Amino acid sequence: MISALIWPLLVGLLISGLFEALLSPRPRPFWQRGAAANSVHLGSWLLLFGLLVLLLQRPWFAVMVCLSLQLVVVQSSNAKSHTLNEPFICHDFEYFWDAILHPRLYVPFFGVGLAIAASSAAVVAIGGFFYWEGSLVTSEGANRFLTNALGLIALGSLLLAVSVRRLPAIVLQPIDDMHRLGLFASLWSYGVALMRAPVPTPEQSPFHALTPVASAHQGKQPLPNVVLVQSESFFDPRPWCEEVDASLLHHFDITRANATLHGALNVPAWGANTVRTECAVLTGIAPDHWGIRQFNPYRTLARHPMPSLASALKAAGYRTVCVHPYLASFYFRHKVIPQLGFDHFIDINAFQSSDKNGQYVSDQAVARKIGRLLEDDDNRPLFVFVITMENHGPLHLEAPNQATLADTLPGAPWPLPDHLRDLAVYLQHLSESDKMLASVKNSLNTAKRPGLLGWYGDHVPILPEAYAHFTPPDGRTPYMVWSTESWVTAGVGAANAYEPFELAANELGVQLFKQVFGHDISSDVIKVEPEPQEQE
Template identity: 60%
Template sequence: MTAWKKRPMTSPFYLLLTAGLAGTLLIEALLAPRPCPFWQRGGAAASVHLGSWLLTFGAFFAVLQRPGLAVVTLLALQLVVVQSSNTKSQTLNEPFICHDFEYFWDAIRHPRLYVPFFGVRLAIAASTAGVVAIAAFFYWEASAVSQWGGWAFLATCGGLCVSGAVLIALGLRRLDAITLHPAHDLETLGLFASLWAYGVALLRSSAPPPDASPFYHDTVAPPAAPTTVLPHTVLVQSESFSDPRSWCPDVADDLLPHWDLSGRQAQQRGTLSVPAWGANTVRTECAVLTGLTPEQWGIRQFNPYRTLARRHFPSLAATFKKAGYRTVCVHPYPASFYFRHRVMPQLGFDTFIDVEDFSPDDRNGQYIGDAAVARKVAALLDDSADAPLFIFVITMENHGPLDLERPRHDALADTLPRAPWPLPAHQRNLAVYLHHLRQADAMLETLTRALGQGSRPGVLGWYGDHVPILPQAYAYYSAPTGETPYMLWSSQKNQRDRHPTTPQRLAANELGSVLLQHVWQAASGRQGPRKDSEYQ
């Protein structure tokens, strides 16, 4: 004990510091996909890894004053990141990146959306173990300040932090450029270096200029005739909407009757290339509303709404607003999620209707049901006969985690008619998903009827934001391509007849401009008061 007081940086301390560094590499090896071996990453990545350990250890040691507790705490936090990354890779085909740190706060605010993917039991066990470990270390491990003295302790912590910061700075200067393909960058750089590289790139990046958006130039303009009747326009971003019949032979052939009928009547339909898999809805949402590609967003593509929350930007909604539309966004979830309460006004929406405008009776499963959302949209259309309305709908009913719900036996006849009961593991979440998919199909029928019966013509756009999270089903059957279906439908029968319905593939950022083209065509093809016989 006396030697420790006289010489703070003794062999036990060095051994603990080295053991912690080795622990970071062992925990990193648990990643899936696994990074390449430490010695193959190059000196720059190794420098960032070593510097990260010294900097974080020095900082935690300064706060906790106990080197053993600092090591265990840091390794435990790294294990949480690794587990989160593995879960994200399994469900979303993308590992953990620096942008994802803010989701830990979202997990506290919206635990239902995040904790079940991590594992409820694992989360409880990890939290309990963490509390016990902290208590044990505070009880058994003496404070370094009392053993070393204040100045020696501060000098040690400061030296560790400064050394770590210098190694990180030197490594980042020579680090290979990131590719913005997270799995590849994690594999080549390792966990610590890839997190730093993405973080620095984000800080150095700039937002795309407004003139990068196709809506900035008004390239798709409304008809100028004074007698033009602008149609009501509804664009639905249906949560996890896809057609599983393309990859799952056990699904009922008539799973989506209204989708099939509307598709045959559609002005345009096909598949949509979306920049998301399983989640990250705002990436697809942003592409549709702004017309920008992920490449144009650069490093900001992984959460573009953080940028849009702070600035106005040309958008599909703003274009409709300029043409005389009242613009409304309907999203039956807390408005603050993904900063939508700040983003939507910046994108030109006059009104944002969130979960506060619905009642608990509107739930279907875990969230507000599609039927309630359809009724809300139909009421808005009914109350807006005198002025054109653009409604952008972001549904929630089919949002995961699906395993929080039990499959319904009585629903299998319409979804998985040949499935045994009880269901095998690969069909349980699939059955839940298909049940809610049928509700989305019913919503589609409600909206086409509401648009067709109104006093003003109507155009409906519909697309899925991403494929659902069904890893067990994909492993048993086959994984989908990742594209989602879309459709553009008009209440005017003469408009439907003049457009072929041969499927056309679009990128998500192209959908908004194509929708505008069909809306203006519907307006120019319809003059004066409507006759009901035209909308059959």
């Protein structure tokens, strides 16, 4: 019985080590990782192999399944590193289920052809192993089989229990942690840290202290309507790529020139993971304060309410609405948005198929929805938080339009070279975001109340071929706060009102709050939030 297990186990363990060399960026070799990390790798393999042997009764089949699962994680990590500058972490396992529910958002980055080939190979392999490899229960007997399989599981579990606690501390930089510890040890370290991590307290949000300030203003003065737009993958590509037409973001340029506050926003995401930026803006809590939970804070917020910009404005008498033209359940927003103090959540069900531009609901359709909300005057000020979708990838599923190149990439040849194809698609949609900006401003100008518009990008887009050709941007996105009324002044003094100021994402919501209620708010109330620093 032992001989029937030992060779599959050793061969699989050897190939498992070779598979780690396929990771990009590549971890340290085993001899440089330390005993604890290597013991975690061995213990993980023993545990997984033992469980699959117990389930399948065929050791070579179990090895094939183990290696296939590891290869899926390796390929997923490489795809994520290529597009998002971040390797696979334990939080990402839940995205496998999301990939089934929302394949368009995930499978194209993994590789459609690879996914089909892997699925087909799995079907053939399953049939082949069941046909050619006999069951150990039949050949060795049930008692011996159970004893050895459970022994492998127990040995792997014991090795993990001893080794995981001896791993070096993680630094919450996934690339560095993966490099130091390897795949298995980094996954275990992040998983254990996530289970032990404390939940941020409501007092850590600056809106915990600002909510009484907002309540004190209720009914005392006319308050403006507020629209805050989180524009999908919005950034200004013109400083990064000189081939982009200089007038691409015409309305953005005009608005920024008259904005009361604007500049670069340091966002905690690259290419995706929108909720990291979204959470920072709405709660005012810096990613560092979330600890290991920073990589998907909405999983925590789905169970734990937190003060936010929305709840603070609601305390001042605002009607609070969130508009997101996608499935409400994605990222648990159907649970999180009410927890953050929104009265209504308008999702994909409020839009028609004719509202689409490309793969998703257009920014223009979202702008029309905002306009109708602003027309519905119920004597309360309105706060609308908007999460757009039009510019969401995968961009390579769309074909560039030659007719639009004159307005986006006027000097580009046709057919486009590979590094410009996704960029051209992105710029087509980015121009629609610019038109949305103009529409929302017009709606705010024609409303009965004065209005404030906040606008920012959640992260830069996924354009790996363009970044490889032109060099990557720095990852920051633009933000601005614009007002229909000239009496609103920037939070750093009227003399510098139109100078650009750099903000962290968790500072933007507080700055918008100060625009609404004035800048005589005691610094002690928001002492956790520094004033924005002037950009060079």
